[in-house]
Amino acid sequence: MAFVVLLACALLADRQNRIVSDQLERADVLAKVNIVRAKLEGNIAGNLRLVQGLVATIITEPDMGQERFAALAANLFQQKSQLRDIAGAPDLIISLIYPMNGNEKALGVDYRKNETQRRAAIQARDQRVLVFAGPVELAQGGLGFIGRIPVFVPKAGGGDRFWGIVSAVVDVDRLYAASGLTDPELNIDVALTGKDALGGGGERFFGGQNVIDGHPVTANVQLPSGSWQISAIPKGGWPAAPKNEWTLRALMLLAGALVVLPIMVAGRLFGERQKNYAELRRLSGRLELALEASGIGVWEHDLATDRMVWDDRVNEIYGKPADGQPRGYDDWVRAIHPEDRARAQRDFDRAAGNKSLYSSQYRLLGPDGAVRHVRARASFFQDIDGAPKLIGAEWDVTSDVLLNETLRRERQLTESKNAELNVAKAQIEYAALHDSLTGLPNRRYLDELLAENTGPNQPTALLHLDLDRFKQINDTLGHAAGDAMLVHASEVIKANAGPGDFVARIGGDEFVVMSHGLDDDELAALADRIIEQMRQPLDYRGHPCRFGVSIGIAANSGVETKQLLVNADLALYRAKGRGRNRYEFFNEELQNEIVRTKQVADEILGGLERNEFVAYYQPQFDARTLEIVGVEALSRWNHPRRGVLAPDAFLKVAEELNVVSLIDRTILEQALENFGRWNQAHLKIPRVSVNVSARRLEDKSLIEGLRKLDIKQGTVSFELVESIFLDENDELVTWNIEHIKELGIDIEIDDFGTGHASIVSLLKLQPRRLKIDRQLVIPITGSSAQRHLVLSIIEIGKSLGIEVIAEGVETMEHARILKELGCDILQGYFFGRPMEASAFKTFARSRKWLAAG
Numbered sequence: 001m002a003f004v005v006l007l008a009c010a011l012l013a014d015r016q017n018r019i020v021s022d023q024l025e026r027a028d029v030l031a032k033v034n035i036v037r038a039k040l041e042g043n044i045a046g047n048l049r050l051v052q053g054l055v056a057t058i059i060t061e062p063d064m065g066q067e068r069f070a071a072l073a074a075n076l077f078q079q080k081s082q083l084r085d086i087a088g089a090p091d092l093i094i095s096l097i098y099p100m101n102g103n104e105k106a107l108g109v110d111y112r113k114n115e116t117q118r119r120a121a122i123q124a125r126d127q128r129v130l131v132f133a134g135p136v137e138l139a140q141g142g143l144g145f146i147g148r149i150p151v152f153v154p155k156a157g158g159g160d161r162f163w164g165i166v167s168a169v170v171d172v173d174r175l176y177a178a179s180g181l182t183d184p185e186l187n188i189d190v191a192l193t194g195k196d197a198l199g200g201g202g203e204r205f206f207g208g209q210n211v212i213d214g215h216p217v218t219a220n221v222q223l224p225s226g227s228w229q230i231s232a233i234p235k236g237g238w239p240a241a242p243k244n245e246w247t248l249r250a251l252m253l254l255a256g257a258l259v260v261l262p263i264m265v266a267g268r269l270f271g272e273r274q275k276n277y278a279e280l281r282r283l284s285g286r287l288e289l290a291l292e293a294s295g296i297g298v299w300e301h302d303l304a305t306d307r308m309v310w311d312d313r314v315n316e317i318y319g320k321p322a323d324g325q326p327r328g329y330d331d332w333v334r335a336i337h338p339e340d341r342a343r344a345q346r347d348f349d350r351a352a353g354n355k356s357l358y359s360s361q362y363r364l365l366g367p368d369g370a371v372r373h374v375r376a377r378a379s380f381f382q383d384i385d386g387a388p389k390l391i392g393a394e395w396d397v398t399s400d401v402l403l404n405e406t407l408r409r410e411r412q413l414t415e416s417k418n419a420e421l422n423v424a425k426a427q428i429e430y431a432a433l434h435d436s437l438t439g440l441p442n443r444r445y446l447d448e449l450l451a452e453n454t455g456p457n458q459p460t461a462l463l464h465l466d467l468d469r470f471k472q473i474n475d476t477l478g479h480a481a482g483d484a485m486l487v488h489a490s491e492v493i494k495a496n497a498g499p500g501d502f503v504a505r506i507g508g509d510e511f512v513v514m515s516h517g518l519d520d521d522e523l524a525a526l527a528d529r530i531i532e533q534m535r536q537p538l539d540y541r542g543h544p545c546r547f548g549v550s551i552g553i554a555a556n557s558g559v560e561t562k563q564l565l566v567n568a569d570l571a572l573y574r575a576k577g578r579g580r581n582r583y584e585f586f587n588e589e590l591q592n593e594i595v596r597t598k599q600v601a602d603e604i605l606g607g608l609e610r611n612e613f614v615a616y617y618q619p620q621f622d623a624r625t626l627e628i629v630g631v632e633a634l635s636r637w638n639h640p641r642r643g644v645l646a647p648d649a650f651l652k653v654a655e656e657l658n659v660v661s662l663i664d665r666t667i668l669e670q671a672l673e674n675f676g677r678w679n680q681a682h683l684k685i686p687r688v689s690v691n692v693s694a695r696r697l698e699d700k701s702l703i704e705g706l707r708k709l710d711i712k713q714g715t716v717s718f719e720l721v722e723s724i725f726l727d728e729n730d731e732l733v734t735w736n737i738e739h740i741k742e743l744g745i746d747i748e749i750d751d752f753g754t755g756h757a758s759i760v761s762l763l764k765l766q767p768r769r770l771k772i773d774r775q776l777v778i779p780i781t782g783s784s785a786q787r788h789l790v791l792s793i794i795e796i797g798k799s800l801g802i803e804v805i806a807e808g809v810e811t812m813e814h815a816r817i818l819k820e821l822g823c824d825i826l827q828g829y830f831f832g833r834p835m836e837a838s839a840f841k842t843f844a845r846s847r848k849w850l851a852a853g
Contacts, residue, residue, distance in 0.1 A: 006256045013252055021242035025234065029217045032188050033232045039179040040221050040230070044170065046598065047083055048130065048147050048224060050076045051168040053591070054086065055149050056559075062153040062163050066096055073098035080599060082178055084144055084171040090164035092121055103140040111165065114139075117146070120196070121165050124148040130224045133196045135172050135205050144169040147224070181206065188232045191216070197226025207231070214238070296395045301329075301378070303352050303388040308332065314394055317374060319366050337363035337371065351390065355380040358390055361397065373401040435505040437483055438490035443506040446565075449514070453561045459517050461555040463527060464568035465493065467509035467534075468548040468580045481540050485547060488538050496529045512565070520555070520585065527551045527583035535581065548581035555586075570594070600653045603639070612638045613663050615670040616834040619844070620689075620805060620827045623819045626850055632689045632719070632827065633671035634834050635663055661696035665705070672709060672716070674837040683844050689717040689748060698732055703739045713744025717768065721750050737765065748805070753793060762800055769825070770797055774808025777828075781813045791821045798822065 054072050058064065064072075073086045077098075085103050088096030092111040097103050111121035116136055124131040134145035147170065151163040176182050181190055191207025193200060199220065204212060215238065216231035242248075297313030306329040312322040318335045320327070336344050340362035351358030358378040363371050378392020433445040441449075453460060467489060474482035486509065493511055497503050502514035515523065534549040552572025554564050567586040575584040584590075607613060613635060620630040637645040654660050668690045675688045696702060697720070718740060741747060746768035754773045762770070772793055779786040790806070797804040806818045809828030818826060831849045 006259060009252075014249065017242050017248050022238065025239060026217050029188055029232050029234060030219070032186070033190070033217055033219050033230055036180050036186075036190065036232075037219050037221050037230055040175075040181075040228075041223075042602075043082060043175060043178050044132070044145075044147075044223060046602075047081045047168065047170050048132070048149075050079055050081055050083070051086060051147065051149060051166060055151055055166050058088065058151050058163065058166065059153050062151075064096075066100075069096040070098040070100070079595070080602065082170050082174040084142075084169040084174075085140075086169070087167045088164065089121075089167065092125070092164060094167075105140045106138070109139050120146070120148055124150045124165060125162060128152070131197075132223045132225050134170075135195065138169065143172045145172065145175065146170075176206070187235050189214075189235055191231045192221075192228050193231065194221075194226070194228035197223045197228065199227045200229035202228075296393050298393050299378075299391070301390045301392075303390065317372070317394060317396055318364065335364050337365045339363070351378070351380065352388075355388070358392060371398075372396055373398045438487055438505050440490055440494075440511075441502065441504040443504070446502075446504045446506055446512055446514075449502060450561050450565065459556075460561055460564065461515050461518055461523055461553065462561075462564040462568040463513040463515070463523070463583075464552040464554075464565065464572045465511040465513070465530070466550050466572055466576065468550055468576075470509040470547050473545055473547060477540065477543060477545070481543070481545065484540055485538065485545060489534060489549070492533045493530060496526060496533065512568075523553050523555070523585075524583065527553060531581060531583065550575040550580045551583035553583055553585045597653055597656075600650065601657050604637075604650055604654055604657060604659065607637060607639070608659060608662060608666075611666075612640070613666050614638050614836065615667045615674070616644075616836055617671075617674070617688075617840040618827060618834040619832045619840070620825050621831055621849070623815070623823050623826050626831075628685060628844060629825055630687045630689060630717070631685055631840065633667050633691075635667045635691070636834075655693075655695070658695065660693040661699055664691065664693055664696050667691075668716075669709075670837075672711070675715065677837075678841065678844070681841065683841065685844065687715050687717055687746070689719050691750065692718045692720055694721070694733075697736050699736075700732065702736050703743070706740065706743055706745070711743060711745060714746065716744075717746040717748050719748045719750040719771065720767075753789075759796065762796075762802070767802055769803040769805055771805040771807055771827075772823075774828070777806050777808040777814065777818070778810065780817050781811065787817060787821065790818075790823075794822050 054076060057072055061068065069088055076086065077083060085106075086098050087094045087103075087106055089109075089111060090096075094106050094109045094111075097106055109117075111117050117133075120131045120133040123129075128150055130150075131148045132145065133148070135143045136146060138144050147168045149166045149168070151166055152160040153163045154160050173182075180186060181192075189207065189211050191204055191209075191211035193204045193212070194202035195205045196202065200218070211231050211233050214233040216233045218229055218231050221228040221230055295313065297315075297317055298311050299314050300309045302308070308327040308329065308331070310318070310320070310327050315322045318331070320331070333341060333345065344360055344362040347360035348358060350356075358376070358380075361373065361375045363373055365371060373396070374394055375397045376392055376394045378390040380388065380390055382388055433441060433448075435442045467485070470482065470485060473485055486505070489509075489511065490503070490505060493513060494503050497513050498515060498518075500516060502512075504512045504514075506512050513526075515526070518526070531549055531551065535546065537544040537546050539545070550572060552568045552570065552575055554567035554571055556564050559567065570590055571584045571586040574590060575582050578584065614637075615633040616636045617631045617633055619628050620632060621627065622629045635647055637650050639645050642649075651660070654663060671688045671690050675685065678685045720737075737747060747765065749762070749765075749767050749770040751773040752770045753776045770793075772790060776786065776790055776793070780790055794804045796802075803824045804822075805825040805827060806814075806823045807827045809815055809818065809826045809830050811830055814828065815826055815830060832843060835843060
């Protein structure tokens, strides 16, 4: 038996090993598939967003000709895209096209008569949605994906009419190339199914059938009007066997030998255990004790003689002495409550006559008048001599009956309160849709209203308002004062809004006004009135309170009302960025800024793939000996057109893309590689410092990745920007920092003096070094107050046993003063600017800075 069990375990372990190996391989393929999927979705969405702008212009100029159409479309082809051509089909007949050269055959195509394109065009018109189809054979030749956008223009008397279809053809080969599908370095085979965005159930249009048949990894590519399914397998197919297959089998064989030998010895002792089985027989007596503890009584009724045998528990239930004497049928009947007696006898007689299961419940009336409820169940059987009998059990259910009666009364009470709940329901629904403080509709109400007004042709405008300096009032005068200001602000907004306008409070100090029928000048006048009245001082318990308001305005010129709130929020963001207490319209300039941001984002993603992000190194010097004691690795983007860029040119967009952690990891890996080369060249650089973003500190896999790098203790420092809010209690960040220290990596606080770190956070974090921000260091040559401030920071560091680094050392005077103040390490342009690895190696060997010192 042991051999069978071990064999089964070995087979199970071998199978599990194969499953785990397969899962790891599939996870690796899935990660690569997700990159291709994200590029496909991003490229398709980017192409279609460019065409949306042309559609918006057609709505305002429905009678435009070929020349105007070509001029507008030409602007779109200047953007980075995979567009092949754009066609306009008023009344479903193509009469506008760009570029004209090579696409003359498409002119005059009637979608209603073209069987390959008719269904998608009619679907776009009838459902008023963008339809993305393909790949299809084009009238002008070749294959392409076609995005068809229905165009509805407003009518003079109200409503709208169908103008036609704008079709954007996305080049198949360019889309595949831009998304990495035809990349020769892609080490997976990919197939796409779902022609015409029909998902996994559609036709395969890219890749081989071997991918579909090869148990592929799959993912859905989300399209504007459906999806594709992307399938992938490794080139050459899945591995036939795990790499560690024979190693694992050898270990299992050894483990089996170690297990079987003890089992054989234990088998000899097994016979001794048989002697203990007799002890189990004595346990049967305990069953009787359990029956007694349960409160269930057992009885036997001889149907031929009406003699009954009750155990002690039944005697107790019926109020009889536990004397072991037999009972008769009359003893049972007389104990039953008169009102239940006839029914109980009928139940008993029916079971006895039918020789079936007996089940009944009735009341017992005790000698003292007490009423008890009992339940009885019995089965018919015949003993060895053929005597018919019923053997059953009986137990007291008085507490259950009383509980049921209580529940019935409670149910009646609950039903009587339903009317009150219906009234409360209406009040709750009102409260759910309104702000309790101002009485205005809330964000939920606004969302429902926007969902009802989904048409892009409703003449609607949204004003998104955010109070300026409201937090200061809350912090200084308390929340009661803040509440008073919010009520005042709501009254100002309602007083200036029109009678048909919708006013809502959607956040702490955020409001929205939805207006209909106002042009830009009227909207600007409304915003001016609100801003002017909001800046007037308001007295609160003798305290004059002043606050302002910033406003973002968006009108639905060709966009759905749901998009209005997004556009108004973007305009509000710009208003706050330009000084607050003002208003801004969402316009083409802001839209172009979004497009530019997208372009930078695409370039950053491409730069990461092409390893364009490199480390530059700035040396750090001992303040007394001027020997190099460290080097800081700084991220730079080696842009193919714009040259070497500092983080301020890309960091904001990188944070929005959530790739700062990836850049940090790239710079760390390069720094470790160059650090090793410097040591081999006997440069004797003690350590290298790298910046670590807050997002990377929140990475659950950070420590696991660092362990793989095999970092030597004391050779690497992580610089944490002070604005990470080290005073806040983030369990994952704290855990990661503690394990970073355990790996021998030093912690440094960067930009100290400009963020939020406190003495408490320094005590809790216990960094190895802190770096004084250059904004505090530069003025020390001309300001004694600034020198005292820097001295205070240095003394704080020394009292806590923390080394102090000063950055921004731009003159010899800076170096001299900082040395006198007791600073440990100097860093700045006076000694050395950030430089690439080879230049730093030359610089370190030259030791020219010693002459300058």
